[in-house]
Amino acid sequence: MHSFGYRANALLTFAVTILALMCAMASVSDNFNTPTPSAQVQVLNINWFQKQPNGNDEVSMTMNISADLQSLFTWNTKQVFVFLAAEYETPKNSLNQISLWDGIIPSKEHAKFWIHTSNKYRFIDQGSNLRGKEYNLTMHWHVMPKTGKMFADKIVMPGYRLPQEYR
Amino acid sequence: MIVTSALIIWKALMCITGSESPVVVVLSESMEPGFKRGDILFLHMNRDPIRAGEIVVFNVDGREIPIVHRVIMVHDRKDTGEVDVLTKGDKNDVDDRLLYVHGQLWLQRHHVMGRAVGFLPYVGWVTIIMTEKPIIKYILISALGLLVITSKD
Numbered sequence: 001m002h003s004f005g006y007r008a009n010a011l012l013t014f015a016v017t018i019l020a021l022m023c024a025m026a027s028v029s030d031n032f033n034t035p036t037p038s039a040q041v042q043v044l045n046i047n048w049f050q051k052q053p054n055g056n057d058e059v060s061m062t063m064n065i066s067a068d069l070q071s072l073f074t075w076n077t078k079q080v081f082v083f084l085a086a087e088y089e090t091p092k093n094s095l096n097q098i099s100l101w102d103g104i105i106p107s108k109e110h111a112k113f114w115i116h117t118s119n120k121y122r123f124i125d126q127g128s129n130l131r132g133k134e135y136n137l138t139m140h141w142h143v144m145p146k147t148g149k150m151f152a153d154k155i156v157m158p159g160y161r162l163p164q165e166y167r
Numbered sequence: 168m169i170v171t172s173a174l175i176i177w178k179a180l181m182c183i184t185g186s187e188s189p190v191v192v193v194l195s196e197s198m199e200p201g202f203k204r205g206d207i208l209f210l211h212m213n214r215d216p217i218r219a220g221e222i223v224v225f226n227v228d229g230r231e232i233p234i235v236h237r238v239i240m241v242h243d244r245k246d247t248g249e250v251d252v253l254t255k256g257d258k259n260d261v262d263d264r265l266l267y268v269h270g271q272l273w274l275q276r277h278h279v280m281g282r283a284v285g286f287l288p289y290v291g292w293v294t295i296i297m298t299e300k301p302i303i304k305y306i307l308i309s310a311l312g313l314l315v316i317t318s319k320d
C-alpha cells in the first residue's frame with residue numbers, strides 16, 4: 001500500500017488529471033470571448049478573364065482586403081487562419097466556394113491588416129458560368145487555440161459581379 | 168481488464184463522434200504552425216455539408232495513412248448531392264492534387280473520415296516514438312505485461 005511504485009503511480013495519475021483539467025478550463029474560457037471582427041474587400045481590377053481550353057472559366061483579380069480581427073484573440077489563441085472565398089451558385093452546383101486568398105495571423109498585433117493582392121489561388125469554375133455572374137466574397141476565420149476546441153465563423157459580403165465579356 | 172476498458176472507451180468514442188477514427192496523431196509538418204508533429208486531433212463526422220476552411224481527415228486510395236489538410240475549394244452538386252472538394256496543407260505551396268490518385272481532381276464525401284474540432288499539443292509523441300522505434304514499443308509492452316503478472320492485487 002505504501003510502496004514506492006504505488007505512490008509514484010498515484011502522483012502521476014493526479015498530475016495528469018490536473019493537467020487535463022487545466023487544458024479543459026483553458027479551452028472553456030474561450031467561450032466567454034465575444035468577438036466583433038470587421039472586414040472589407042474591394043475588387044480593383046479584373047486582370048484576366050478567359051475560358052480555358054477544357055471549357056472552364058478562369059478569373060484573376062486584384063483586391064484590397066482590409067480586416068480587423070483583433071477581438072478574436074484570447075490568451076489561449078495560438079493563431080487565426082483567415083481566408084477570403086468567392087461563393088456563388090451555378091445551374092449545376094448549388095454552392096461553389098473558391099478560396100482566393102488566405103493567411104495565418106500569428107498574434108493580436110498582426111490582426112488588423114490591409115493588403116493589396118491578386119488572388120493567391122486560381123479562380124476556376126466547374127464549367128463556363130462566370131460571365132456576368134454575381135457572387136459573394138466571404139471572409140472566413142478559423143481560430144486555432146493553444147489547446148482545445150477550434151472555432152470558425154465568417155462575414156459575408158454580397159454584391160460583387162464579374163464582367164459580361166471575357167478580356 | 169485494462170485491455171477491455173481501453174477497447175470499450177475507443178468503441179464508445181467511435182459511436183459518439185460518428186467517425187471510424189475519432190482521434191488521430193499529426194505525423195507531418197504540412198499544417199504548421201497550426202498543427203505540429205505530435206499533436207492529437209479530435210475528429211467528428213456528421214451529415215453537415217463540407218465547407219471551405221474546415222480541416223478534414225481523408226483517405227486516398229492506395230495510401231495507408233490518412234491525411235489531415237484544409238479544404239480550400241468546394242463544389243456542391245445540385246442533382247446528386249455529391250460534393251467535390253480540394254484540399255491543401257497550410258504550409259504547402261500547392262494543393263493536394265499530387266497526393267490524390269493519378270488523374271483524380273477532387274475528393275468526394277466518401278474519402279473524408281472526419282473533421283477536426285479540437286486538439287491537444289504534444290500528447291501524440293508517445294505514439295510517434297513507438298511507431299518509429301519499435302524496440303521501445305516492445306520494451307514498454309514487456310514491462311507492462313510483467314507489471315500486470317507480478318501485481319499482488
